[in-house]
Structure formats: structure tokens, C-alpha cells
Amino acid sequence: MAWLGCIPLLAGLLGIVFIPGASICLLAGMRPRYVVALAPLISMSLVSLLPVLFAKFGMRWSIGSFAGTFVVFCLAVALICRGRARWPQRVALPSALWIGGVVAWLGHVLPAVIGRSPRTPIQQIDPTYHMNLVWFMANTGNGSSISAPTRMFGLETSETAAPSGWHDLVALMGTGRVVEATNTMAIVLPTLWVVGISLLAYVAFSANTKLVVWTQLASLVFSEFPTILQSSYPVWPNALAIALLPFACAAMWMAIRDWRAQKHSALGYVGVGAAAILITCGIALVHPSFVFNMASLSVFPLLYLLIRGIWRSPSQRRRKSLLWLGGVVLVVVGASLAMFTIPYVSAVAARMMSSYGGEPAIGIEAILKIVSGATAHKEGTVVPVKMSQALMNVCGMVLFIGAVLMCWRRRDKIVWLSWLGTAFIALIVYWRVPGVLGMIGGFWYMNAHRVIAPLEVPATLLFGLGLAQWSYLLSLLLKTVFRAKNAAGLSRAITLGVVLVAGFSAGIITKNAFYQVVYNPKSDFVTIHMSSPEIAMIERAQKKIKGPVRVIGDPTNGSAMMQALGGVEVVFPQMYYRPSNTNEAYLLSNFDKLGTEPKVCDLVRKYNIRYFYYDSDKETFGKTGQVKDDGIQVPPSPKEAELVDRGGTARLYKITACRSS
Structure with missing residues (x-):
């Protein structure tokens, strides 16, 4: 199989994404549970920021220069944090987590590799830019987001800057296998996604193994990410930034929970804040949407935690805190509105609002798409896709209803609030709301694909809760009506069977079609231009x-x-x-x-x-x-x-x- 030849590329890309960050975290003495969350964030920050420095000092961007700099970083961290290094102890994860993770991974990866060669390029507009910029970076050694994109816009033209962290990563694989390396990213992203969403579920559900496994399996219901954002609507850098969201959310969740339980000095606040800003800047060079997506996912949960903390404080302190919170909100809102009065900012906002044409999808259809996790595409590309995609959409709706019913058994307020924040943006985009709200939607180019994908972060957790709820209700039915002896085990087996048919099998058919439509030279898709x-x-x-x-x-x-x-x-x-x-x-x-x-x-x-x-x-x-x-x-x-x-x-x-x- 031709894809076996890409194993070295896959190992190299995954190694770059995980090993540098994990090594720095361990040498700095961080707790093991933070290592998994921060490793890809730190690694991709280095991959994005270092080329800018390299270009300033006349250094080539290559796997050798990156490896050398990484070693220097490790030595510096080891000296600064001498005696604090923690080496990971062997942790025996439940076998169910491994099985659920592998099934979810296969459900996302198999559609990407079945029926096509890793040497066959995608035939789309944006990927042509991305692959050729990777070639230039690997060929010239210039990976700086500030200057490297210039050649893409002309032989002799004004210097052009564009976020290029994704390209910096792929360029480390060299010039000879650019197409194969970019196609291998279709395996890297699902790997990141499954690991990240599993970690986030583990944190959000307090290490409840059953809920984590249900969440892993629930990810199979979605087609938008990582499939469509790598195929029929390929925004590769954006997709990589979205794949990093679960890691960032998990790290933030753990940090807030631990921070509240301990007292910290002003220096500690400054240190954590500086590290967060540096990492955010690095990931923003992969794609700036990371910042907007994190804001939409976290704004409601953070407001809830702030208000709850203030409400539980003593009355005198409560009034003072409320005044401070109100003042901060007014300043942030006022500053944001004032920014839009600047001609350049308003012009950019207007352009982003109108970058993608389309009629407003006002009505129940948009709401159904949002709650069911359905793809933003209007319909499938071939008949089997329409049928299997419809089945997945129905499953998504059923799982959302299950998540709502689960509210009577447990209150996952943070997850729901995170979903509401991004779902609100999705509704603005679908309905193409004008005015200030439209400007907010403009950060996502008023394009549903770009907001439905990050919505999958909390939606996958909710769908996992939905699976658990339906399994629980089925067990009650089996126990009370059919007098089943092992009702719980039988209900889990039946639920798993339904997931494998609807999510795994139908999902592979649907997702593979989205890849084939832009990779198969015989496709009649509008962007196909090479036989x-x-x-x-x-x-x-x-x-x-x-x-x-x-x-x-x-x-x-x-x-x-x-x-x-x-x-x-x-x-x-x-x-x-x-x-x-x-x-x-x-x-x-x-x-x-x-x-x-x-x-x-x-x-x-x-x-x-x-x-x-x-x-x-x-x-x-x-x-x-x-x-x-x-x-x-x-x-x-x-x-x-x-x-x-x-x-x-x-x-x-x-x-x-x-x-x-």
C-alpha cells in the first residue's frame, strides 16, 4: 500500500508536534497531566515563531536548525528549572480508552486514505497556494510569516506577511515530498483531534472512563471536522488551529481549577499570563482564528465562573467585585466598538463580512444544522453520501436530545455554556445578521464551515453525554420491560452496535466521498483541472x-x-x-x-x-x-x-x- 511509505513522514510530523513541547514541560517540572495538554501548543508555537527569528538572523529554516534550537531550549530549561524535572511514570490507561480512541481514529483516517494515493494532489484553489508556499520555504530556507509569503504574490512585489505556521511544520519534511507530506497531514489532524478531544473529555468529566469513551465514539458522527476542512472545503492552516483547540481548552480548564485551589503571588500571575500570551501568539501564526475560536468557546464559561465566584464572596467584597466586573465589561465593549470607528478596521470588518456570498439561511434549517452537528454543505455529492449523511444528521439530533435529557442526571454547565457561545456565532453566520453582530460573525468570514468546525469541540462532549444517556435509558427499558439480567452491559453493546453502523460505517462512506470529490482526477467537481x-x-x-x-x-x-x-x-x-x-x-x-x-x-x-x-x-x-x-x-x-x-x-x-x- 502506497500509504505505508508515508509512515516516516507521519512519525516526523507527529514527533515535531508532540516531542519538543512535552520535553520542555517535563524539564520544567510540570505535572504529567499538563504535559499532554501543553505539548502540541508549545511545539507549534516554536514551529511558528522560530522561523521569524531565523529569518532576522539569516538562519535557514530546516529540520536540522530546528532540532539544534530545540536542544538549546531544553538545555536552557533544564538549567533554569534544575532539580524540578519530572519524568513520566508509567500510567495504565483503561483498555476501553485505547479501544475507543483507535475506533474513533480509524473512523476519521480511513476515509482520508481509501481509494487514493498519497502522491495524488488535491485539486482546489487554496491548497495550491499552501503546497507551493511549503515548497518555497523548504527550497529557500525562509519560513518567516513576515516575509516568506511574498514570492507567492509575484516575482517582484511588495513584501507580504501571512500566518504560516502550518507551512513551517510541513516544510520541515523537505522539498522532495511536498504533496505526500501535505496529504499525510490528513492523518496527523485526526490523530491530534482524537487525542485532544479524549483529553478534554477526561478533564471535563472528571476521569469518567465511560463518558470519555462515549465522547470518542460520538466524534464519528461529525463530517465537518476534520474531514470537510481538509477536503471539499480545504482550509488547512485553520484546520490545524482547530485541532489544537481541545488541548488549549483542557489546559485552561485544569489551570482554572488548580488556580482556585491555591494561593499565588503576583509574579506567578505574570509568569502564567506571559506564557499564555506567547503560546497564543505562536498558534495565531498557524491561523488567527485560534484566538477568535478560543474566545467564543470560553467567554460564557469564564463569565459564569466570575459571577459565581463574586456571588459566593462576602457581601462587602461582592459589591466591589461587581463594580470591577461591570467596569471591565464596559471598557472591553467600549474599546471594541471604538475600534470599529477606525476606518481601516471598519473596512477590514466589512470585507470579512462580505467575503463569502450567499443568501441568509433564516429558519429552522439553520438551527437544526447547528444542534445536530450537520455539515454546512447543502447536500451530499452523490446518492450514497446523501443517504449516509442524512443518517448521521439524524443521529446527531438524537444525541443532542440525549444530552438535553442528561441534564436531569448531571449538570455540565461549562460544556453547555461553551457550546452556547459558539452556537450563537454560528446562528449569526447562518442568518447573516447585519450590524455589530454581523461584524462579530465577520471574524469567521460569515462562513458556516469556519464556525461549525470549532463548535464540534463542545458538541462532541455533549453528544458523548447523549450516548451515555440513551444507553442508560435503554438499560432501564431492558431491565423493567424485558427483565434482562445484565441490562447495563446489554444496553452498552446495543448502543455500541448502533454507533458502529451509523457513525463508523456510514461515516466512512460519507467522509470518503468528500475526499474523492476533490482528489479524484475523474471527479466532476468545479475545481478539478488536471487529469x-x-x-x-x-x-x-x-x-x-x-x-x-x-x-x-x-x-x-x-x-x-x-x-x-x-x-x-x-x-x-x-x-x-x-x-x-x-x-x-x-x-x-x-x-x-x-x-x-x-x-x-x-x-x-x-x-x-x-x-x-x-x-x-x-x-x-x-x-x-x-x-x-x-x-x-x-x-x-x-x-x-x-x-x-x-x-x-x-x-x-x-x-x-x-x-x-
């Missing part, structure tokens, strides 16, 4: 093209993938290009004048453009993107270029008309 023969031709390019040369072509017809998949730099590495880049705009419009217009050859020589990618297919919708210039759409004559290779309707030419004079 299998074209992909094979691009893969052969790295053997046929030698040296630091560039390829030019319409990026929407497959030429952009010459970089990440073919290993050759392209002039246009993403579907979008800046019209203000006059030289590139000139080439797009006038490339058909190759050999007759001196300026074309001047630019070809200046930028070392040696090859031209042409595709005669003008009908496939995925090949008709933003680039409309006729000049780049005309095949060259034999006098101007010689054919090097062909694949499907695509041709690769070597430019001969502009030899050095």
Missing part, C-alpha cells in the same frame, strides 16, 4: 527539467502544480496574481508574441523562464479561473518552442525563441 495523464506528466518534469529555471503557464490549468508536484519553480504559484505586478501581467497578455516582441524575450531572460505549460482544454470548468488573458492561452509555434512532454490535453514546451544574446 491523471496530466498529473503523470507533471511528476515526470523533475526528471526532464534540470537547474534553477522557471515554468510559465496559466495557473488554473495545472501549471501551478509544476512546483509542489514537479519540483520546478513556476512564475504563477497560485490561482491569484496581482495585476499591479506589471511585468507578470504583461507576460500573461502578450506571451503569444514570443519571438516577435522583444520585451517578451527580455522578461523571459530576466526571470529565467525556460519552459511553457500549455493546455488545449478550454471547456473544463476548473481550468477557467481568474486568468483570462489570451496571450497565455495560445500554443507556441515550433520556431518558438520545442515539445518536451505531453499528458492528456496538456503540453510542456522548452522555450527556444529567447536564447541569450
